[in-house]
Amino acid sequence: MTEGMVSEWFIADGDEVKQGELLYALETEKINLDVDADASGIVRHSIETGVNLAPGDVVGYIYEPGEVIPETLQAIPASAAEPAADLPQGIAVSSRMPVTAATEPSGRLKSSPAARRLAGELGIDFTVLAGTGPGGRIVEADVVLASSRTESVKASPLARRLAEQRGIDLSTVVGSGPGGRIVQADLDGIKKQSVAKVAAVQATAGQVIPLKGMRKTIAQRMHQSLQESAQLSMDMLASMGDAVNMRTQLLKEWQGEARPTYTDFVVKAAAKALLVHPQMNSVFAPTGITLVESINIGIAVAVEEGLMVPVVRNADKLTLKDIAIETARLASGARDGTLNLDDYAGGTFTLSALGMFGVDSFTPIINQPQSGILGINRIFDGLTWDQDKPVKTKQMNLSLTWDHRVIDGAPAAEFLATVVELLSEPYRLLV
Amino acid sequence: MNEFDIMVIGGGPGGYAAAIRASQLGLTVALAEREALGGTCLNWGCIPTKSLLHSAELLRNISHAGQLGISVGEVHFDLAAMVNESRSAANQLSQGVQHLMKKNKVTVFTGEAVIKSPGLVQIDEQEILADNIIVATGASARSLGNIQPDGNRIWGAREAMTPGFLPGKLLIVGAGAIGVEFASFYATLSTEVTLLEVASQILPVEDAEIAELAMAAFRQQGIEILTSCSLENLQADEQVVRASIGGEIREFDAVILSVGVKANLSGSGIDKLGVKLLDGFIEVDDVQRTNLPGIFAIGDVTGGPCLAHKATHEAMIVAEEIAGLKTHPVQKSRVPGCTYSHPQIASIGLKESDLKDRPYKVGRFPLYANGKAVVTQQTEGLVKTLFDADSGELLGAHLIGDGVTELIHGFALAIGHEATEESLIQTIFPHPTLSEAMHESVLNAFGRTLHL
Numbered sequence: 001m002t003e004g005m006v007s008e009w010f011i012a013d014g015d016e017v018k019q020g021e022l023l024y025a026l027e028t029e030k031i032n033l034d035v036d037a038d039a040s041g042i043v044r045h046s047i048e049t050g051v052n053l054a055p056g057d058v059v060g061y062i063y064e065p066g067e068v069i070p071e072t073l074q075a076i077p078a079s080a081a082e083p084a085a086d087l088p089q090g091i092a093v094s095s096r097m098p099v100t101a102a103t104e105p106s107g108r109l110k111s112s113p114a115a116r117r118l119a120g121e122l123g124i125d126f127t128v129l130a131g132t133g134p135g136g137r138i139v140e141a142d143v144v145l146a147s148s149r150t151e152s153v154k155a156s157p158l159a160r161r162l163a164e165q166r167g168i169d170l171s172t173v174v175g176s177g178p179g180g181r182i183v184q185a186d187l188d189g190i191k192k193q194s195v196a197k198v199a200a201v202q203a204t205a206g207q208v209i210p211l212k213g214m215r216k217t218i219a220q221r222m223h224q225s226l227q228e229s230a231q232l233s234m235d236m237l238a239s240m241g242d243a244v245n246m247r248t249q250l251l252k253e254w255q256g257e258a259r260p261t262y263t264d265f266v267v268k269a270a271a272k273a274l275l276v277h278p279q280m281n282s283v284f285a286p287t288g289i290t291l292v293e294s295i296n297i298g299i300a301v302a303v304e305e306g307l308m309v310p311v312v313r314n315a316d317k318l319t320l321k322d323i324a325i326e327t328a329r330l331a332s333g334a335r336d337g338t339l340n341l342d343d344y345a346g347g348t349f350t351l352s353a354l355g356m357f358g359v360d361s362f363t364p365i366i367n368q369p370q371s372g373i374l375g376i377n378r379i380f381d382g383l384t385w386d387q388d389k390p391v392k393t394k395q396m397n398l399s400l401t402w403d404h405r406v407i408d409g410a411p412a413a414e415f416l417a418t419v420v421e422l423l424s425e426p427y428r429l430l431v
Numbered sequence: 432m433n434e435f436d437i438m439v440i441g442g443g444p445g446g447y448a449a450a451i452r453a454s455q456l457g458l459t460v461a462l463a464e465r466e467a468l469g470g471t472c473l474n475w476g477c478i479p480t481k482s483l484l485h486s487a488e489l490l491r492n493i494s495h496a497g498q499l500g501i502s503v504g505e506v507h508f509d510l511a512a513m514v515n516e517s518r519s520a521a522n523q524l525s526q527g528v529q530h531l532m533k534k535n536k537v538t539v540f541t542g543e544a545v546i547k548s549p550g551l552v553q554i555d556e557q558e559i560l561a562d563n564i565i566v567a568t569g570a571s572a573r574s575l576g577n578i579q580p581d582g583n584r585i586w587g588a589r590e591a592m593t594p595g596f597l598p599g600k601l602l603i604v605g606a607g608a609i610g611v612e613f614a615s616f617y618a619t620l621s622t623e624v625t626l627l628e629v630a631s632q633i634l635p636v637e638d639a640e641i642a643e644l645a646m647a648a649f650r651q652q653g654i655e656i657l658t659s660c661s662l663e664n665l666q667a668d669e670q671v672v673r674a675s676i677g678g679e680i681r682e683f684d685a686v687i688l689s690v691g692v693k694a695n696l697s698g699s700g701i702d703k704l705g706v707k708l709l710d711g712f713i714e715v716d717d718v719q720r721t722n723l724p725g726i727f728a729i730g731d732v733t734g735g736p737c738l739a740h741k742a743t744h745e746a747m748i749v750a751e752e753i754a755g756l757k758t759h760p761v762q763k764s765r766v767p768g769c770t771y772s773h774p775q776i777a778s779i780g781l782k783e784s785d786l787k788d789r790p791y792k793v794g795r796f797p798l799y800a801n802g803k804a805v806v807t808q809q810t811e812g813l814v815k816t817l818f819d820a821d822s823g824e825l826l827g828a829h830l831i832g833d834g835v836t837e838l839i840h841g842f843a844l845a846i847g848h849e850a851t852e853e854s855l856i857q858t859i860f861p862h863p864t865l866s867e868a869m870h871e872s873v874l875n876a877f878g879r880t881l882h883l
Contacts, residue, residue, distance in 0.1 A: 156849030158824045165822065178759060184824070184849055255757055 005212075006049050006059050011037070013045040017062060024059065027213050037062060111138035118143045130358035142358065155182035162187050172332040174325075180255040190332065214306040225368045229284070230404040233363040233375075236416045239424040240379050240394040246426045250320075258324040262396070263299065263353050266376050267323050268429045269422035271295050271315035274349060277415040279407050281348050283369045289406050298347030298367060299327060301334040308334040309367060311347040320429050351376060355396070364401045371406040374419070375399030396423070433538070435461045437753060438552050438561035440544045440699050443470020445730030445742030446567030447528050447537075452750035454535040461561065462537050463544035463554050465698065468528040471569055471731075472739040474521050479592050480612055482517035484771050487619035491773065498808060508620065510597050517592065545700040549725045563725050563753045566713065567742065568699050570692035570731035575604060575662065584667045584685045588613075591687045598622055598684035602674050604662050606633035608770040610689035611645070615772035618654050625655040625683070627676065632658060634770065636736070638782040638829040640815065645831055648774050648811060694732045701726070710734065717760035718752040719745055727753070741766045767843045769836040774811055777839035780827030780846055783817060790820035794876025798832045800883055801871070802863040809833040814872040816842075823851035828872075834865050841869055852877055 007027040011017045023037040037043075041062040053059065111131065115138045119129075124146050131138035153170045155163070159182045163170045168190050175182035211219060225231070243265055250260050274281040274295050283290045295316040298309040310330035312323060333339035350367045353376040364375040375398065382395030398419060402412045422428055437453050439446045442464030450462045467474045486508070496503050532539050542554045546566075552559045572580075572587045580587035586594070591613050601617050603610045606628035618624045626633065626649070632642040633649075633656060646656055657676065664675035665686065672683045694712045696702040707714045707722040712734030719727045727749045730742030741761065748758045767779040783793060798804040798812035812832020819826055828842035845855055852873055860870040874880045 157851045157854050158822060158849035161851050161853075162822055176759075 004053050005051055006047060006053070007213075008049060009043075009045060011043045013043065015043055017041065017043050039064075041065060041067070112140060114140045115143050119146075132358065145358070153182065154180060156184065158184050159187055166190070169332070169335065172328055172335070174256065174259050174328060176256040180251055180259070190336075214303075218306050221368065222365050225365050228368065229366060231363075231366055231401050232404055232409075233399055233401040234409075234413065234416065235361050235397050235399050236413075236420050237382070238396050238398055238420040239384070240396045241424075243423055243426040244379065244394045254321055254324070258321050259328065260320060260324040261327070262355070262379065263351060263376055264320060264324045264327055265423060265426060265429060266351055266353075266374065266398075266419070267297050267299070267312055267315055267327065268318075268320050269419045270349060270351065270374055271297060271318075272422055272429070273415055273418040275316050276418055277411065279411060280372045280402065280415045282371045282406055283348075284371060284403060284406050285369070289371075292348045294346075294348065296346045296348045298350040298370075299330065300350065300352040301331050303335050308339075308344065309347060309350060310334050310339055310343045311345065313346065349373070355379060360397050361399050364399060366401055366403055372400060372402040372412070372415075374416075375401070398423075433461065433557065434560040435459045435538070436561065437461070437563045437565060437750075438463070438544070438559055439565045439567060440546070440552070441470060441567035441569055441695075441730075441732075442468040442528065442539070443567060443569050443730060443742065444472045444739040445569070445746045446470065446565065447532065448743040449565050449567060449729060449746035449750050450537040451531060451535045452747050453753065454537055456750060456754035456756070458750075458754060460535075460537045461540060461559060462532065463540040463542060463552070465541070465543045467525045468532065468539070469521070469525040470567075471571070472742075473524050473528065475589050475592070477739055478524055479517035479521045480588075480609075480616075481771055482520045483513055483592060483616050484612060484773075486513040486516065487616050488773065491619050495808070510594065510620065514593055543698055545698075546704060546726070547700070548704070549723055561725075563727065565719075565746075565749055566699055566701055566721070566726065566728040566732055567730050567746070568695040568732050569742075570694050570712075570737055572688065573691045573693045575665075575688055575690050578662075578665050578688065580688060581667065583669070584672045584683075585665070586685055586687045588687070588689060591689075594685070596684075600683045601625070602627065602672065602681075602683040602686040604686060604688050605690040606630075606656070606658075607635065607689060607691065608768070610687065611649075611770055611772045611776075613687050613689065614649065614654050615652075618649070618652050619773065623653070623655075625657065625681075627660055627662060628656070628658045629661045630658065634776060636768065637770075637776060637778055638815065638827070639784055641776060641778065641813070641829045641831050644813060645772070645774065645776055648831075649772075652773075692731060692737055694734070696732070701728075718758055719749040720752075736763065736766055736768060738766060738768060765843065765846050767839045769839065771836060774809075774832050775834065775836045776829075776831050777835045778827070778829040779839055779843050780825070781817060782827060782829070783815075786817060786826065791826065792818045792820050792876040794818070794872040794874070796868045796871040796875050796880065796883070798865070798868055801865060801868045803865050804832070804868070806863070807833075812868075814838075814868045816869075816872045816876055818852055818873075818876050823853060825850055825852070825855065825873075828869075830869075832865075832868075838866055838869060841866060 005027055006024050008025040010022045010024060017023060017037040017040060019037055019040045021037050023035050026035050039062050041064050043060060043062055045060045046058050112133065118140055122143065124143055129138050129142045129146055132142055133139035154175060155170050156177065162184060166187065168187060170182055173182050173186050173190065176186050177183035209215065247260055247262065278291045281292050281295055283292060294314055296311045296313045297315040298311045300307050300309050310333065312326050312330065315323060318326065330339065330343060333343065347367065347370065349370055350373040352364045352373060354362055355376050355378040358378050360377050362375050364373040366373050377397040377399060379394055379396045381392055383390045384393045398416060400412065400416045436458040437460045439450045439460065439462040442462055446462060447468060450460045453460045472478065490506065490508055493503055493506050540554045544552050544554045546564060547553050550560060550562060552561060552564060578585065580590055582590055588609055597620060600623045603614050603624060603626045606626050610626060611634060614624045614626045632639055633646050634642045650656060660677055662674060662676060666673045672686045674681050674683060674686060704723055713721055713728040713732050715721055715728050715733050719729050721728050729745035729749050731737040744761055748761065751758045764780050767777065770776040794816040796814045799810040804810045809832065812835065815829040816825065817827040818824065825842065825845050830838060855873045860866045871880055871882055
């Protein structure tokens with residue numbers, strides 16, 4: 001890490017702390033950590049909350065009982081702040097920026113009155129919806145679509161209410177009830193999550209959002225990535241009919257054990273494709289391009305303050321079911337802040353999904369020092385041609401950004417074609 | 432040698448249902464029954480007693496017909512004919528089970544099946560191989576110390592439902608569902624009934640408020656009820672039963688012992704194979720597996736609540752588990768219970784006394800405020816509902832009144848689906864029915880009653 005700050009002292013200056021008790025909250029550019037006291041004694045703060053710190057800075061002291069506590073603290077290089085010093089690298093962010101759908105320069109959302117009324121009735125935050133009307137205007141159909149997405153999670157009325165009360169995102173919960181329904185018991189033990197509301201960063205005009213913590217990291221890293229590498233993007237259309245059917249069947253088959261998402265399908269497909277196209281699984285440095293042996297796929301997860309990219313390790317060696325279980329753990333862990341630093345480290349390729357917002361194409365930004373990032377878009381009813389007859393079929397656009405310093409267009413397209421082929425023949429993802 | 436995927440031991444509502452479900456799932460199934468198909472429930476429990484209670488109900492209604500403008504002459508009843516009718520109902524249903532076994536290609540063995548080892552069962556001289564054995568041997572009445580039913584004046588449930596005479600004075604020991612139902616039946620036939628219960632309330636598994644209302648109703652019908660009171664001694668001769676209660680010797684024409692049940696373990700020989708027990712019943716896991724390989728157990732032999740519908744539900748679980756389907760364990764708090772006395776009692780879920788340490792809401796709606804109850808003159812009763820105050824979860828429902836045993840499934844469905852008060856309030860209940868009292872009780876819990 002390069003900097004951090006104490007965002008909260010849990011033990012007041014001069015109060016007593018017991019070993020293992022929560023002492024302070026450390027907010028770094030990548031992660032927020034609650035730090036426990038290493039010893040028991042009287043706590044003296046050296047710095048106040050909100051002061052920027054470098055690794056190794058002393059945040060305070062714990063005095064043993066009976067020890068003379070100096071009136072003025074001396075600047076002794078101590079180890080109290082060490083937990084911060086060894087934060088691993090590898091946490092980064094993709095281009096998944098807060099969406100402010102169809103915002104006009106004035107900041108006003110374009111939306112139809114009917115859409116606003118329906119959104120109000122259904123309790124849907126329409127400001128996070130992607131508008132499909134003229135000029136990106138949010139229309140009633142967009143709200144209906146959003147509500148059907150929420151409803152498509154099977155859960156008992158009680159589970160729905162408890163999830164709402166406890167702030168749990170039901171789409172991250174595995175249901176154990178009849179037909180894979182989420183029941184009360186499935187929510188036990190799940191802590192309050194900060195539901196991924198992109199709207200959390202909505203600001204009123206004139207307000208200044210301080211550039212700190214995760215926001216600052218995102219700003220720095222995204223800008224740095226675009227400045228330092230030669231990024232370009234391309235889209236390719238995948239036929240998803242079989243994947244949609246297979247997912248429906250797998251939801252039944254793995255009922256109570258795992259809930260595969262389309263992102264899980266893409267994790268598996270990308271991992272298989274990276275095995276065949278190892279240059280996409282590489283790290284660029286001025287000295288040379290290192291092909292990385294293990295395939296660790298990061299997944300951008302929106303959290304209240306921004307986004308986190310937990311990593312599915314050795315994704316090529318995991319079955320689709322294992323991936324589904326692991327991504328569910330990572331997604332909910334990222335939201336409620338229970339993941340380890342290890343869960344964020346070592347990514348070699350990243351996925352970023354915006355399909356749930358109705359996005360059909362975007363240009364994700366590479367998570368440095370990786371060489372590629374794949375954007376997952378909306379699944380929609382597309383057309384293919386059977387002889388000269390149009391046939392309705394499920395399709396999804398995939399948006400690949402890659403680093404031209406590492407890979408040229410042709411091999412990048414070959415990689416993307418492999419992913420697309422695997423998704424259109426999804427039974428190959430089961431082997 | 433015969434070989435099956437599943438050998439079911441016991442043809443009661445657990446065993447025969449497991450056989451049918453397993454057969455539906457394409458497994459080969461055999462079932463052994465030493466007496467009559469249908470088990471205790473069908474032959475010596477639920478069914479014949481409901482027949483007797485239905486006779487009693489009709490008798491009571493006919494006696495009160497004058498209030499509804501129907502004049503009847505003097506009303507007579509024939510106890511022997513009532514009993515015959517109850518036996519023929521039991522026989523008819525037992526034959527129905529036989530037909531079901533045939534229809535579902537279940538091989539039925541008549542005789543005592545003994546498990547020699549996991550996978551091997553012996554019935555008389557025949558040995559049968561089965562990968563899976565389901566023990567569904569049920570339970571039978573417990574005796575009270577050394578006091579045993581003698582078939583003469585000391586009766587168990589079997590004797591009580593096939594009485595040779597109508598006792599003028601009857602003592603019933605144990606005021607659980609069975610004792611209370613017999614009390615109700617005999618009291619309607621003008622027997623002087625004394626109901627003895629060692630616990631502090633009758634129907635000890637029911638909500639205290641409901642039990643209190645039941646007790647008041649029974650007392651009004653002339654039933655003597657003694658709670659927190661035990662039978663100290665019992666002696667019977669050809670003429671009379673002498674019972675020592677609270678230091679006093681009292682005389683009765685007959686006594687019914689209904690003091691609970693014990694698991695039937697010895698017949699199947701499972702007790703000799705080292706099966707793990709819990710409080711005298713076979714211990715099973717979420718999918719009804721015992722500690723012995725390939726041996727499952729369902730129903731009363733695995734412990735309470737000893738109810739046919741619990742056994743049948745466990746039967747589905749065990750058959751589906753063996754067939755490799757995903758199953759969901761029985762949640763005992765979601766098993767409804769019914770007592771078919773007059774008034775009837777039906778309940779599901781937690782009692783009010785279970786809720787001491789959590790915030791809850793209680794709804795009450797008396798049947799006297801329900802239109803249908805008024806026209807049928809069955810206004811005695813209450814629908815009580817309990818909700819979690821924070822989540823609105825329906826935690827329990829406790830009903831008393833005639834007809835409530837046909838209402839409780841509504842709450843069972845709601846609890847099973849984890850309905851909150853919102854779903855119940857949004858449901859439209861038909862008018863005029865007793866079920867509106869269910870709706871009103873929910874409304875009452877949330878301060879929205881319409882008809883009070």
